[in-house]
Structures are given as structure tokens and as C-alpha cells.
Amino acid sequence: xxxxxxxxxxxxxxxxxxxxxxxxxxxxxxxxxxxxxxxxxxxxxxxxxxxxxxxxxxxxxxxxxxxxxxxxxxxxxxxxxxxxxxxxxxxxxxxxxxxxxxxxxxxxxxxxxxxxxxxxxxxxxxxxxxxxxxxxxxxxxxxxxxxxxxxxxxxxxxxxxxxxxxxxxxxxxxxxxxxxxxxxxxxxxxxxxxxxxxxxxxxxxxxxxxxxxxxxxxxxxxxxxxxxxxxxxxxxxxxxxxxxxxxxxxxxxxxxxxxxxxxxxxxxxxxxxxxxxxxxxxxxxxxxxxxxxxxxxxxx
Numbered sequence: 001x002x003x004x005x006x007x008x009x010x011x012x013x014x015x016x017x018x019x020x021x022x023x024x025x026x027x028x029x030x031x032x033x034x035x036x037x038x039x040x041x042x043x044x045x046x047x048x049x050x051x052x053x054x055x056x057x058x059x060x061x062x063x064x065x066x067x068x069x070x071x072x073x074x075x076x077x078x079x080x081x082x083x084x085x086x087x088x089x090x091x092x093x094x095x096x097x098x099x100x101x102x103x104x105x106x107x108x109x110x111x112x113x114x115x116x117x118x119x120x121x122x123x124x125x126x127x128x129x130x131x132x133x134x135x136x137x138x139x140x141x142x143x144x145x146x147x148x149x150x151x152x153x154x155x156x157x158x159x160x161x162x163x164x165x166x167x168x169x170x171x172x173x174x175x176x177x178x179x180x181x182x183x184x185x186x187x188x189x190x191x192x193x194x195x196x197x198x199x200x201x202x203x204x205x206x207x208x209x210x211x212x213x214x215x216x217x218x219x220x221x222x223x224x225x226x227x228x229x230x231x232x233x234x235x236x237x238x239x240x241x242x243x244x245x246x247x248x249x250x251x252x253x254x255x256x257x258x259x260x261x262x263x264x265x266x267x268x269x270x271x272x273x274x275x276x277x278x279x280x281x282x283x284x285x286x287x288x289x290x291x292x293x294x295x296x297x298x299x300x
């Protein structure tokens with residue numbers, strides 16, 4: 001099976017709407033994201049909330065002392081208690097009129113099972129975000145750190161249910177907000193198209209329950225702000241059980257340098273990054289590096 005990068009390249013060559021970001025666009029996007037981060041970090045500091053770089057952003061801080069050169073996004077991580085407080089501040093408009101956000105809640109729909117903060121009057125549309133039902137500006141993802149059950153069996157059972165709820169939210173999203181661009185992308189590989197069709201069919205069945213309820217149920221099921229022995233990132237790239245560590249791996253946050261400024265990262269970044277990337281200080285070959293493609297990009 002071809003990689004997503006290979007398929008994106010193929011789609012960009014044959015379509016008249018998808019293209020890879022230019023170097024100038026990528027640089028401008030990174031600067032815009034950094035400006036957003038400064039505003040978010042300043043708000044968190046004013047309210048004594050812990051916010052850390054995570055995932056590829058944490059890797060960039062350690063390996064490059066900044067954004068990974070071929071990366072164009074920024075991910076943040078917060079303990080659940082602080083994460084919920086940030087959402088309350090956003091609801092009060094504490095970040096200002098230049099920002100909007102989308103997060104699971106009981107009243108309105110959310111595209112993802114985690115918080116996304118958007119810069120107003122911008123556009124960053126790709127094949128995964130080409131529906132106007134949700135904000136389409138440049139965005140920073142914010143993930144919650146949650147306490148997990150104390151036993152392996154408890155973690156397994158809760159993870160099984162959580163991953164099922166998250167899967168349901170994804171397939172219902174496909175069915176409730178269909179995307180011709182995404183379908184065209186999936187059609188580039190026979191196996192991917194077969195799985196995509198199956199997910200859409202399953203999404204139509206599960207769609208008797210609206211998408212907003214699935215993401216809300218998932219969020220409420222995994223949310224746990226206990227100061228317990230072990231914490232995890234239920235919405236991370238390895239799903240519920242993939243990033244569970246002793247609490248001290250994550251907090252208290254450690255300092256690092258990132259694009260000339262001081263930022264916070266997980267306290268013990270080595271086991272955290274090894275779990276995600278194994279030999280994380282080794283640069284990946286060029287054909288394995290993630291590149292970003294867009295349909296529309298507008299930063300001003």
C-alpha cells in the first residue's frame with residue numbers, strides 16, 4: 001500500500017484543487033502558528049495553567065530547537081483540569097475576538113474529539129477539512145492529559161470502549177459530512193477505498209445518533225482529572241492506551257527552547273518521544289517526511 005505522502009503527491013498532480021505548500025507559504029504559516037501559540041501561552045500563564053508542546057512540536061523543540069523544517073502544525077498538551085479551565089476562558093472570550101474554537105460539548109457539534117483553536121479571518125483548507133460546517137482557519141490542536149485506571153485490565157477495558165466511541169465518531173463524521181475531495185483521495189488506493197466505503201456505510205447506520213453526541217460521549221468517558229499514578233493522552237496518535245506513563249513523565253513540565261523562546265514540554269521527554277518515534281534524534285529519510293497539502297490557504 002502506498003503511503004499517504006505518495007498518495008497526496010499523486011492527487012496533487014492529477015487534481016486542479018490540491019497542491020503542496022510553497023516554501024514561502026510554509027514559512028508564513030509557521031510564523032502565524034507561533035503568534036497564536038504566544039497568545040495561548042500568555043493566557044495560560046496569566047491563569048497559572050500548564051500548557052506543553054507535544055508530539056511533533058515537542059520533537060521539534062528537542063531535535064531542532066524549533067518547528068521541524070518540513071512540518072506545518074503545532075500541538076499542545078494540558079492536564080485535564082487546566083484543559084477544561086482553558087475552554088471556560090475561551091467561552092468567555094478571554095483570547096480575544098481574533099480567535100474561535102471548536103471542542104466537544106453537549107450543545108453543538110465538534111469536528112474532532114479534542115480542542116482546536118482557530119485564527120479568525122484565515123483559511124487553511126485541506127481534503128480533511130473542506131466542509132463549512134466547522135471552522136476552516138489555521139488552527140492549533142490542544143490535547144488533554146487524563147488519569148487512567150490503575151490496573152492493566154481496567155486500562156484495557158476502558159481503552160476498548162474509548163476507541164470504539166472514537167471510531168464511531170469518525171465514521172459518522174464521514175457519513176454526516178461527506179467530502180468528495182476525501183473520497184477522490186481514498187480512490188487512489190483500492191484497499192483504502194474499500195475501507196472508506198465500509199466506514200461510510202457503518203457511519204450511516206450509527207448516524208441515527210448525531211455526530212455531536214458521539215464526540216461528546218467520548219470526551220466525557222475519557223475525562224478524568226484525578227492526580228493519579230498514571231496519565232495518558234486518549235486523543236493522541238496512539239489512541240487511549242498508547243501513551244500511558246507514570247504521571248511524573250508528564251508533569252511538572254520541563255523547559256525547552258523553541259524558535260528562540262522558552263516553552264514547556266513533558267517533564268521526561270525521552271521516554272515520551274521514544275514511545276512515539278523510537279530513535280527520535282535520527283532524521284527520517286526524505287520520502288518519509290510529512291508534507292502538507294492544501295486546497296486553500298489564506299493567512300491575512
